Amino acid sequence: MAEPPEETHVIGGVDTHKDLHVAAVVDHRDRVLGTESFPTTRHGYRLMLAWMRSFGDLRRVGVECSGSYGAGLLRYLQATGVEVLEVTAPDKLDRRRRGKNDDYDAESAAHAAFAERRTVTPRSRDGMVESLRVLRVCRKTAVQARRIALQMIQMTIVCAPDRIREPLRSMTRMQLIRTLAAWRPDLTAYRQVEEAYRIALKSLARRYLELHDEVADLDDMIEAIVKDLAPELLARTAIGLNSAAQLLLTAGDNPDRLKSEASFAALCGVSPVPASSGKTVRHRLNRGGDRAANSALHIIAIGRLRLDPRSQDYVARRIAAGHSKLGAIRCLKRYIAREVFGIIMRRHSEINQCQIAT
Template identity: 40%
Template structure:
């Protein structure tokens, strides 16, 4: 009769290029720890390492939304239970200093004690697509604002021959006029360089505006397929709807789980 493998808990301290993994028994006794590359080959070796010490009950991963995102997906595909673990206790760090093995073991102990853990966002579905698109859109919006502010600032101090052409124009009309302008002159001519720079900024503004519009179309397409009823609610447009979905994640059941973990028990409430 084959001997049953012991149950183990795993903790992972994640970094950009490497992950440090620690394995403990179901009673919290350290078994082994090792560092692995944050690559496909490294993940494969990591899986072999943790499963080689027993049946993995759960894995606590730091930074499931950043450095540990891909590892979390790999572990989930192997049907392993993955938890997001809060960063290690700062007091411990001050006393003992930064230590990858210590952080990995603390991650495992947190899972074992069910302390400072939560269900991570799966980050592998339509909502993750929304998050990625929103990230690009936010930077484009910021860049567009910078461009129009720079245009207005330059116009304030520009020669009157330039200012007079665009005085009183609304933003859209001004941008269109600047983009269609054909500055000419000498590189050392202030009026020419100012006009040329204004045209460049206007073209940048138009490009960013087109990028934002294209991104909004993609966001709307995903919403129409994934949550068509959401934008029908009063006051809920693409911006609000996508933010709500990104907050919830691709696995909305995690919200209920986290609420249960954060809510004190009835016994604690009576105390």
């Protein structure tokens, strides 16, 4: 009797860089078939996919750094229908034993994708949540630059000559900024100390106002996106715009990659972690997960302790049962994560249904 044909499916792995991606392919027995480098262009992505498929039926690809250097490759592979897994850092023991180069890293990513270890389903980066992320990053840097400009204004005023400093002492922040921005120093007299101070203060004040307007414009855009994505989230007690935006970013454009609300809680770092020993049975705070999401949940929990009678009663019962206040707040954050995940998933289903209908 003839033997059945040997399977020919293969698994890919990619070590991503700014200008070149290094790809590796392993067969159905996890044996390395080859490695190759490709440019980080759309044509390079096309060549890489064709090269991987030349070895057999491509089942999935493990990609390192799919949120940064590998973002373009992730979008391309998802658009072509290839299953993509995000590969975390290589095994330290294996790296210490074998050494490190780009080929080894690509092979390690392929081995990890083959065994489906050290892998997670990556967030897709082609929806409104990705737009929200980019705008929030831009806003964050604008706020930081605005703060630096204000600090520079205050430091410059402290060192300024008395005739400049004295009239500015009693002004509020915005009075000060608008007064400085309206100054008309003599630009040809920049060699004189007083005029140099006036020129510098006017420049810093105008910079502050420009950044202030930029932050306001970005806030309007961010608010519009959050209201489109999850209006019910903003309607809940103590959930503000920034907290809602961060939780949407943590869930991503494809929250269905999270198997349950427990996985979302673990992703936010609010799942209980066993810390029992002997006759002592307890749980401790989770110090892992997305710390920005954890911070957002903590802000919501503190707000509800002030505004929501049900949350106040719940924490009081936990403390009466022997929990510390911090432990009781941890439990409250866990319940808030469950509530938030339900809202996000319902809204995600509604958006998908609308897209299918259109």
